Amino acid sequence: YQTIDVLIIDDIQEFAGVTKTQNNFFHIFNHLHQNGKQLILTSDRAPILLQGIEERLLTRFKWGMVAELEKPTVELRKNILRNKIHRDGLQFPEEVIDYIAENVNESVRDLEGIVIAIMARSTIFNKEIDMDLAQHIVHGVVHNETKAVTIDDILKVVCKHFDLEPAAIHTKSRKREVVQARQIAMYLAKNHTDFSTSKIGKFIGNKDHATVLHACKTVKGQLEVDKSFSAEVQEIESLLRKKE
Structure with a gap:
């Protein structure tokens, strides 16, 4: 890890309470930072809200730029859908794209999952991709999904x-x-x-x-x-x- 130019770590909050891992990462962080390398860390909460992380690491996390990633807007979701559909060589009516973008708003993964589910059902049952099919899939995935309280x-x-x-x-x-x-x-x-x-x-x-x-x-x-x-x-x- 000390020989690379960029270190990217997802879900840094998972280090909470794991002392040995935090100690190792502390030394890696210092080495890369002192040698002008780049570190990119992601977390599901701001550094100030991280619990179970040593103070010396939290201090270093605050050295860099902290940026919040917000949920994609409706227009961005539409563009993501269009790109996904075009990349996969598919054709969706514009009203279907609008409907999905307006009703699936949690993450990009959810959007891609809906596209795959619609395409699969269309192929298996030889059905046209239309509003009825989109509503059936979206209703089954979005409205019946119970999210665990965190x-x-x-x-x-x-x-x-x-x-x-x-x-x-x-x-x-x-x-x-x-x-x-x-x-x-x-x-x-x-x-x-x-x-x-x-x-x-x-x-x-x-x-x-x-x-x-x-x-x-x-x-x-x-x-x-x-x-x-x-x-x-x-x-x-x-x-x-x-x-x-």
Whole structure:
């Protein structure tokens, strides 16, 4: 790795909690950077929100330019579809392209998957590629797909509810609203994800599993005696369900 000109690593957040890998990467990073080489790292969250990554690495991640990749716009999705269809030697009516672009908006992979699915069904059943076929495929893929709730989803919804910056959850602040938001986030993560208490603690404030267990016990106890608190948590959970 120290002999290359460009190092590109996808999903750098997967280094969380893996100390040996982080140590090795720290030395590789330093060597390449000092020799004027280029590093490109991608993550599903901003450097400030990365948990379980050593501070010395986070500091280096902030040296470079941080750019957020947003979802493609409708026009960009249409152009991606046209290029994919043209490249594969296919022909889709323009109204079908418009319909797919307007209804499939998560990722480029989803767009390509829809094109493949439409083409396959058209070939197997000897059907014309038209709006009926496109609607059938898109409805089956997009509307029936249940998306798993992530810890990031939970943090965003909880922080928005309490009008907090997401980074506040990861600080050592003992302010009542921050502590309560952190505890609710831990409680929801325990109930809505498959992560262990140790992992939840790492991703929410870099706490240990005992802190997560205490948070869950505290929230559960308060839910049983405080109706207004219970209503708040239910409201947050309803927003999470809309994300699914």
